[in-house]
Structures are given as C-alpha cells and as structure tokens.
Amino acid sequence: MKIVVTVKLVPDANTEKRIDPATKRLVRAGVETVLNPFDEYAIEAALQLKERLAAAPGSAEPATVTVFSMAPESAREVLRKALAMGADDAVLLCDAGLQGSDVWATAYAVAAALKKVGFDLVVTGGLADDGNTGGVPGALAEYLGVPGLTNARAIEVADGKLKVQRETDTGYQVVTGPMPALVSVTMAIGEPRYASLKGIMGAKKKTITTISLAELGLDRAVGSDGAKTEVRELAAPPVRGKGRVVEASDGAQGAQVIFDYLKEKKLV
C-alpha cells in the first residue's frame, strides 16, 4: 500500500514577519522555511497507519510513505525532516512555471503529479499555516477523481477499505470508503513525533525525486498565468489597543467590575 503525504513549506510562524510596502509581499529574508505544522500531523497519521499495518497479523505487503511537495529546489532540506521522521522517500514537484499558483492551479498541477507518482491513499494536512485557505485537499480529491474525506481524527484501513472518523462540531462521524482516496487530517490525529537521531542520520540515504512541469504534460496553464485568483494586497493585522486593567481591593469587588462591564457590552 502506497501512502503519499502532501506537504507545504511555509515561513516559520514563530518569527516576526514584515510586508514589503512596495511589492506588498512577505519579506522572506531572515524568515526560515519550515514544514507546514498541520502537515506534520498528516505525516504522523501516515506513519502511524504504516506501523499499524506492519503490526497487523497477516498483513500482505508493507505500506510505504512518500512525502510530496510542490516547492522550489531549496525545499530539499525541509523534506529531509519528513524523511527523518520516518517517511521512506520524497518527491519534489519543482518548476519556475509553478510560481504564483493559487488553490486551483496548485490542485491541478499536484493532482497530475500524484497520478504520475501513484498512490493508494493521499494524506494531507487540513490547511496551510501561511495561506489559510484550506481549499487544496478538496480540489485535489476532485482532480484525482477519488473520494475526499476531510477533517479526519482517525484513519483505519482494513480489507482494502478505508474507515475514517470525521471530526464535526459536536462529535465525529464514522465514514467508510473505497481506496484510492484522499484524507485530510486534524490535529486530533496525534502529536507529530520528533525525528529520531537515527532517522536524521539515515535521511540522507533516502531518495528525493524531482518532477518538472514538462513531465506532467498539463493542458491548462498553471502558475500565475493559470491562477484564477490573485492576491492584491497583504496587510499586517491592526495593532490591538491596550487591554483594560481592573484594579480592585479584593476579588469580589474586581469580579463585580468585570461583570458590570460584560453586562454593559451585553456579553452576559
């Protein structure tokens, strides 16, 4: 069984970011590129599934986990982290013509690449930490022509069938489906593991294959030429005003002040 995890590389959320007022683009200098944190959960889900399948009695062929990313060549080092966590190999879709792709163009190009790579199950994160659209998994399932099961908190595979717990506002649904399929996961799937030091030392020996746009033979334009949406402007969030500090002689009096305030705002 071949599991493919799609990952995105994003600017590290822990560093302060600036927007260049001239270009309206994020200043990338000094901002480290990291694995999209939500995709680390997708990797964890795939690795857990692989381990469970390996441990299951009478399991036929071992599952493999391939990490896939559409990113510049410089992404290799970040992909190594996924390999160090335990993925078996990686595929990089890398082409200058992909620059400026939006949700549609990304899904269209990635779907073509994934068909080329081959898969039984595609696992994705719920959304990317930078763009926050959350639109790619659904669009990807559509272009792959496979069922798309979103917001999974648990994934099971038995007898070639998929059983997924889908998180909802009030609980979860149990959904089954055939494979091949695409599943996007939530953070409830389990904390991503640390890359083991042995894994780090072994990651260099694993292969990262590169695919270019020409190899996909797409019949529609991708990149900024094919994008159906355009980012017109980026702006920093407005600076929040100072919070109000309540000073009180004792807890009861302080609580009363806060209660009165909430009541005035019709919040209680």
Add this chain to the structure above:
Amino acid sequence: MNFDLTDEQRAIQATVAEFARERVAPRAEEMDRNEAFPYDLVAEMADLGLMGLPFPEEYGGAGADTVSYALAIMELARVDASTAITMAAHVSLGASPFYLFGSEEQKRRYLVPLAQGRMLWGFGLTEPGAGSDAGNTQTKAELRDGKWIVNGTKAFITNSGTELTGGTTITAATGTRSDGKPEITNLIVPQDTVGFTRSKKYRKMGWRASDTRELAFADAEIPAENVLGRRGDGLRNFLTILDGGRISVAALSVGLAMGAYDEALKYARERRAFGKPIGKFQAIQFKLVDMLVEIEHAKLMTLKAAWEKDGGRDYAQTASLAKLYAAEVSRRVVNEAVQIHGGYGFMDEYPVSRMYRDQKVNEIGEGTNEMQRLLIARMIGL
C-alpha cells in the same frame, strides 16, 4: 576553515532544541524542587536516540559524531542541567568505556542496551579520599578462587542507583606494579552483586534531578572475566574517558550559560524601570553583550575540541582549555543573569536561580578548574 554545521548536525541540534523546549523545560523547576529523576524523559530520550547518540548503529547507537553530541548537550543544558548531565554521564562515562575498551562480547552485552537507553551505568573513579588524586585508589580487588573480591568505597557516582542502572565500572587496585605503584584495573560490577550497595541519593546544591550516590563494596564478588580492558590499564583508560568527558562538561557549561543568557535577555526586554525596559540602559546592555562574547568564545572552543575528536586528532589539550574556560564562563554569565533579574533572580520560581546552583559543579566535575590548569601547564611543557 569552515564553520558550517553539516545538515545532520543542524537537524540534530534543531530536534534536541525542540525536545528540550517542549518536553524538558516545563518540568525543570519541579524536578529540581522534588529531586525527582525523570524516568519518563529518559525513556523519551532513549526513543529519540540521545542515549546512544555517538555510538555506531551496530551497537544500538545513532551513529552521530562528537560535534552533534556536544550540540545536543548544549541544548539540553540550556533548559535543564540535570537532564543534560544524566545524558552526558550516561554516554561519556557509562557507555563509552565499553565502546573504547570492551571486548566484542562485552560490547554486545553492555554497550547495546546502554546505547539504546534501556539501561544506565555508573563510572566509579572518585573515592571519598581520592578525587583529583585519582591514582590514590583505595578500593581493592583480589582474585580468589576465580572471583574478584572487591572492598572499598566510591563517591559522587552519577546514574549509579536508578531503577534502570545495570551496574558500575570501577577502578580498583588489583596488585602492585614492578615500580612499586598500585596496579589499577577496571572492573565491571553488576548491580545485583552480593556485597555491593548504594547509598541514598546525595542531597545536592545543584543537578538535583540527577542520580548521584556513594557506592560501597564489602567482599563484593564478581566473576574473574569482569575486567574491562587490560589488567593494569585501569587508570590510563579512565583518564582517556575523562578527556572525552571534558567535552561533555564544557558543552554543559556552554548550554547553561546560553540558557541564563536567554532568560536575562528576555527579562531585560520585559522588566521596566524608570519608565523603560531595563534593556535600554547601557549598564544592562553591556552585561548582556559581555555575556554573549564569552558564550560564543566558549562554544567555539568546545566545538573545536569535538571536531578534533571526530577527526581522530589529539584533542586532550583543547578539551581541557574548553572545559576550564566554559566552566568559568558559566559562572560569570549565570551570575550576571541573576544580577540582571535583581531580587527576582534570588527567587526560586525564576530559572536563573536554579541555574546559579546548577552552575557551580561545572567548575568541579571532570577535573576542577585548578586540576585543569595543572594539566594544561603540563601539556605546554611546564
């Protein structure tokens, strides 16, 4: 000349830093207060591969180099010196003797579970009356009816009494050499040896969550084959181990200084006095800059010693220089970090107060500052 870390070294540093920040740091204060040995963290460190970091994979290790090892110790010590010494003592004192001097059979039997972190092991050199004077070993072992009978006491032995500890390798006088000096041999003493007992954990000023005990041998019987290395090579072998151990303590010192600097820098940005953050005052700025200069210097020396060891060079002098300097830097830096915190630095809930206590032993363990100066003086031909 090239100061770049390799991809693996960088990845190991980043992983250990993340682990230290997320898993160790939140527990450091509580572990220190309760003198609690963190079995769960040690298990996690074993899973990560930290407990066998520099040993080859065929012996259960991660196959990384000494530079990676030093970086890992720095990142752990940056948040908690106790956890760092537990790992450092395990690797460089507990497991290394088997790797360097063990027979193939001994490596299989002891090094593999140690490198996998399933077992811990002590290194028994120091005695109540023989610290810097390590050659003055009073512990004696006599070969009788195919067994060593061991009598004596060892002091300040790290990882010697945990639930995971499998035993301790000791130095013991096993006879007299032709020049009249004692013949010193390394003996492997399993934990369940009759006549071998451990004291309760010492109550310590610092490194309080690490396991340190006194060991007593009263007619303790061990099999004749429990000799590590050649009979009579015991002191020389242990001194070789200490050369590597100096890189550990240098890295521990650098890490602790980095942690104290992190805390002081953060505090200087937050704490306000006279209407602005204290970091806006030159008196505080200059302290922080001086701290950084010394940390960078000590870090470079420590990594150079590790790099020399990885290259198979003679690293003993650089390791001694690094250990001496880094230990003194850790004292100056942590002292200034407390000073920058003012009264709060004297309070238990601020990490710098724990760091202040944890620091002192850096200037004592693996050769005091004074012994370090003496050793280096000999190395430069004085």
